[in-house]
Amino acid sequence: MSIQPSVLRFIEYLRIKTVQPEPDYAACTRFLEQQANELGLIYWVKEYVAGKPVVVLSWPGTSPEQGSIILNSHTDVVPVFEEFWHYPPFDAERVATDDGDYKIYARGAQDMKIVGMCYLEAIRRLKVEEKRRLERTVHLVFVPDEEIGGRDGMQMFVESAEFGVLNAAFALDEGMANPGDALRVFYGERAPCWVKFVAHGNTGHGSQFIEGTAAEKLLPIIDHLMQFRQAQLQVFKTPREDGSARTLGDVTTANLTLLQSGVQQNVVPESAMVGFDIRMTPAVDYAQFKRDLEALAAKHGAEAEFVQFWDDNTITSTDAANPFWAAFELTVAAQGFGVFKEIFPAATDSRYLRRAGVPALGVTPLCNAPILLHDHDEFVKESEFLRGIDFYAAVVAALASVPGQSAT
Numbered sequence: 467m468s469i470q471p472s473v474l475r476f477i478e479y480l481r482i483k484t485v486q487p488e489p490d491y492a493a494c495t496r497f498l499e500q501q502a503n504e505l506g507l508i509y510w511v512k513e514y515v516a517g518k519p520v521v522v523l524s525w526p527g528t529s530p531e532q533g534s535i536i537l538n539s540h541t542d543v544v545p546v547f548e549e550f551w552h553y554p555p556f557d558a559e560r561v562a563t564d565d566g567d568y569k570i571y572a573r574g575a576q577d578m579k580i581v582g583m584c585y586l587e588a589i590r591r592l593k594v595e596e597k598r599r600l601e602r603t604v605h606l607v608f609v610p611d612e613e614i615g616g617r618d619g620m621q622m623f624v625e626s627a628e629f630g631v632l633n634a635a636f637a638l639d640e641g642m643a644n645p646g647d648a649l650r651v652f653y654g655e656r657a658p659c660w661v662k663f664v665a666h667g668n669t670g671h672g673s674q675f676i677e678g679t680a681a682e683k684l685l686p687i688i689d690h691l692m693q694f695r696q697a698q699l700q701v702f703k704t705p706r707e708d709g710s711a712r713t714l715g716d717v718t719t720a721n722l723t724l725l726q727s728g729v730q731q732n733v734v735p736e737s738a739m740v741g742f743d744i745r746m747t748p749a750v751d752y753a754q755f756k757r758d759l760e761a762l763a764a765k766h767g768a769e770a771e772f773v774q775f776w777d778d779n780t781i782t783s784t785d786a787a788n789p790f791w792a793a794f795e796l797t798v799a800a801q802g803f804g805v806f807k808e809i810f811p812a813a814t815d816s817r818y819l820r821r822a823g824v825p826a827l828g829v830t831p832l833c834n835a836p837i838l839l840h841d842h843d844e845f846v847k848e849s850e851f852l853r854g855i856d857f858y859a860a861v862v863a864a865l866a867s868v869p870g871q872s873a874t
C-alpha cells in the first residue's frame with residue numbers, strides 16, 4: 467500500500483536536523499513556509515534573537531474579535547547518542563510491525579514533531595479538505611530552543627508586541643506519552659530550581675590535617691538536600707487520600723547533577739561546587755524555598771547561585787466553569803480517550819504562556835505507548851500519528867467554537 471501524503475510530510479519534518487546545540491532552523495522555517503502556502507495560511511517569521519525564528523501560521527476565524535486559540539510546538543530536538551540507535555535518528559525510517567502498523571524512528575518523533583505535524587494536518591483537513599470556517603482564529607506557533615529553556619524563543623515571544631496582537635484566549639502545547647491507556651493532560655508544571663553551591667576554603671598539602679576545606683563545607687549541604695530528597699520520595703510512594711498513586715508532579719524532586727573540584731590529588735582544593743536540579747511542585751512557596759536554600763548555604767559558609775529559578779505557579783483551571791476545559795474534555799471523551807490530569811514533571815514553554823495569562827494544556831496524544839522523549843530509538847507508530855490528526859481536528863474545531871463572552 468502506498469504511503470499516505472500526511473505521513474510523507476511527517477517524515478520530511480522529522481528529517482530536518484533541528485537538533486541542539488546547532489539546530490537547522492533555516493530548513494525548518496522553509497518547510498513551515500511551504501506548509502503555510504499549501505494550506506493558504508497567513509504566516510510570518512520573526513527572530514527575536516538572530517538565527518532563532520518564531521514562525522506563526524494563522525487561520526483567521528469568522529469572529530476574529532474573540533480570543534484566539536494557540537497551537538504551540540517547539541521545533542528543536544535534543545541531541546542523540548547515535549551509536550545507541552538501531553536506526554539513523556534523522557532518517558525517519560518506517561519499519562513494518564507484526565500487526566500491520568509501522569514504527570517511525572526519529573529524534574523528535576514524540577518530542578514534539580508529532581504534535582506540530584498533527585496540528586498542521588488537522589488544519590489541512592478542516593480548512594482545505596472540509597472547507598470549514600471556525601469562529602475563533604487559530605494560530606500555529608512554532609518556537610525554537612524549548613529544549614534549552616526557551617529564553618530566546620517562547621520567553622521573548624510572549625513578551626513581544628506581536629504576541630499581544632494574537633489576543634490569545636487558550637493554548638495547547640506538549641505533554642507526554644502514557645504507557646497506560648488514558649490521555650495525560652498537563653494543567654500546570656513543576657518549577658525548575660537549578661542551584662549551584664560554591665564554597666571556598668583552606669588549601670595545603672594533601673598529607674596534612676587541613677581544616678575548613680571547600681569540599682567539607684559542601685558536605686552538610688549535600689546531606690541536607692539528600693534527606694529532603696528521601697522525605698519527598700516517601701511522600702511520592704504514599705498513596706493519596708483517595709487511594710490513587712501520586713505522580714512526580716505532586717512532589718518536589720532534587721537530584722545532585724554537578725560536582726566540581728580539585729586540581730591534583732595531593733593538593734587540597736581551594737574551591738568546590740555542587741549543583742542540584744530541583745523541580746518544585748506548585749504547592750511550594752517558591753520565594754520561601756529560595757530563601758531556605760540561601761540560608762542553608764550561608765549556614766555552612768557557601769554561596770547559592772541560581773542558574774534557573776522559576777517563581778510562578780499559575781495553573782490552568784480544569785473546572786467545568788472554564789468553557790475551554792469543558793469543550794476540551796467533552797471532545798476528548800467523544801474521541802474515546804479517558805483523561806488523566808497531571809502536573810508536568812519537567813518544564814515546557816507552557817509556563818511562559820500561563821505566566822502571561824494564557825491558560826494552557828499540555829497534551830501529546832500517545833496512549834499505550836512507551837515514554838521515549840530524550841531517549842534512544844525514539845519512535846511513534848504511524849497509526850498513532852494518523853489518530854493524532856483526528857484528535858486535533860476534533861479538539862481544534864471544538865476549542866475554536868467556544869462562544870465568546872458577548873455571545874453567551
Ligand SMILES: CSCC[C@H](NC=O)C(=O)O
Pocket residue numbers: 612613614615616658774812813814
Ligand atoms: C529550566 S529550562 C529546562 C527545560 C527542559 N525542558 C525539557 O526537557 C527541562 O529540563 O525541563
Ligand SMILES: [Zn+2]
Pocket residue numbers: 540577578612640
Ligand atoms: Zn518537548
Ligand SMILES: [Zn+2]
Pocket residue numbers: 544577613839840
Ligand atoms: Zn524535550
